[in-house]
Amino acid sequence: MPAYGLHLKQVLNQQAFLAAPYISRLIIADPYSHSIEPGVIWLTKHYLEPHLDYHAVTFPMAHHYYGGDVHAESGIWSPSTSTTNFCEEDYAVTRYIAEFISSISNLAYVYLALRHAGWRISRLDQMSASLLMVGVCSFLYHASLRLTPQFSDELSMHFLAGALLQRLYTSGRSPGTARGMTVAIYTCIGTMSAIYMRSGNLDVHMAMFVAMLALIGLRTVYLIDRRAVSSTQRRGYVRKFGSVCAYLAVGFLLWNIDLQWCYELRGLRNRVGLPWAWLLELHGWWHVLTAIGASLYMELTRELCP
Numbered sequence: 001m002p003a004y005g006l007h008l009k010q011v012l013n014q015q016a017f018l019a020a021p022y023i024s025r026l027i028i029a030d031p032y033s034h035s036i037e038p039g040v041i042w043l044t045k046h047y048l049e050p051h052l053d054y055h056a057v058t059f060p061m062a063h064h065y066y067g068g069d070v071h072a073e074s075g076i077w078s079p080s081t082s083t084t085n086f087c088e089e090d091y092a093v094t095r096y097i098a099e100f101i102s103s104i105s106n107l108a109y110v111y112l113a114l115r116h117a118g119w120r121i122s123r124l125d126q127m128s129a130s131l132l133m134v135g136v137c138s139f140l141y142h143a144s145l146r147l148t149p150q151f152s153d154e155l156s157m158h159f160l161a162g163a164l165l166q167r168l169y170t171s172g173r174s175p176g177t178a179r180g181m182t183v184a185i186y187t188c189i190g191t192m193s194a195i196y197m198r199s200g201n202l203d204v205h206m207a208m209f210v211a212m213l214a215l216i217g218l219r220t221v222y223l224i225d226r227r228a229v230s231s232t233q234r235r236g237y238v239r240k241f242g243s244v245c246a247y248l249a250v251g252f253l254l255w256n257i258d259l260q261w262c263y264e265l266r267g268l269r270n271r272v273g274l275p276w277a278w279l280l281e282l283h284g285w286w287h288v289l290t291a292i293g294a295s296l297y298m299e300l301t302r303e304l305c306p
Contacts, residue, residue: 066262080145083200086283087262090145102142105284108291109135116295127167127298130160138287154205155193160294161212162189164301168219171305223304237300244297251289258282
């Protein structure tokens with residue numbers, strides 16, 4: 001299905017960055033929508049798009065913006081200023097929460113973080129605190145669809161990955177080396193986060209996050225090989241690592257289905273009706289599955305790096 005307004009934000013310059021959400025609501029991504037005059041869509045396709053400084057999307061899941069929903073302007077946080085907007089229809093449940101299921105599904109992060117800490121915030125370690133931060137920041141973003149909470153959501157992902165990197169790469173080092181590596185890790189994360197916030201380029205965010213995940217995975221495989229003292233223990237580590245990968249892979253798949261086949265999913269949700277339609281809000285399942293995967297990864301990391 002063509003998406004004539006879909007990639008508008010990534011070609012706007014820095015001065016027009018904040019205007020992107022307003023433009024995207026005028027140029028609807030769905031050419032079959034009845035909420036906009038066909039002439040606007042025709043002009044977008046045949047006149048505006050050919051003159052845009054368009055560049056290819058590196059990460060297919062990162063640049064979708066599904067705006068122009070029926071209730072999009074009725075929320076207390078309207079109008080949206082975020083540069084991403086997922087498939088769930090805005091303010092369809094309540095005027096106080098923009099994306100209802102995508103918001104409340106973040107409770108999975110909060111629950112798993114607090115469960116490890118025995119329900120006491122004072123007992124949160126660095127990894128659990130970062131998981132809690134992801135849940136809170138992601139809730140604020142999906143509930144409001146505002147730009148500042150969006151940045152906080154994305155940066156919380158960086159610091160969650162940073163917490164895992166710090167634990168995995170400093171374990172077994174001398175105190176001085178561990179401190180130096182900790183400073184280097186968070187300096188790098190802070191620098192790249194500042195570059196992303198300055199540019200607003202989602203490719204920077206995604207490239208940074210994927211690179212950190214690769215470093216986390218490689219270090220984990222290395223530590224499993226080096227620190228397992230028996231074949232039984234190694235099998236346990238590998239089994240847990242495989243479970244984490246499975247949760248994340250299924251979540252990633254559902255996220256992309258939610259973005260690439262959004263209008264088909266919306267039609268299916270309308271046919272099945274509430275409350276069953278909520279089960280088809282696949283971005284919410286992404287939150288639940290990644291929360292479980294991240295929690296399991298932290299358990300594995302604590303076992304490998306006591």
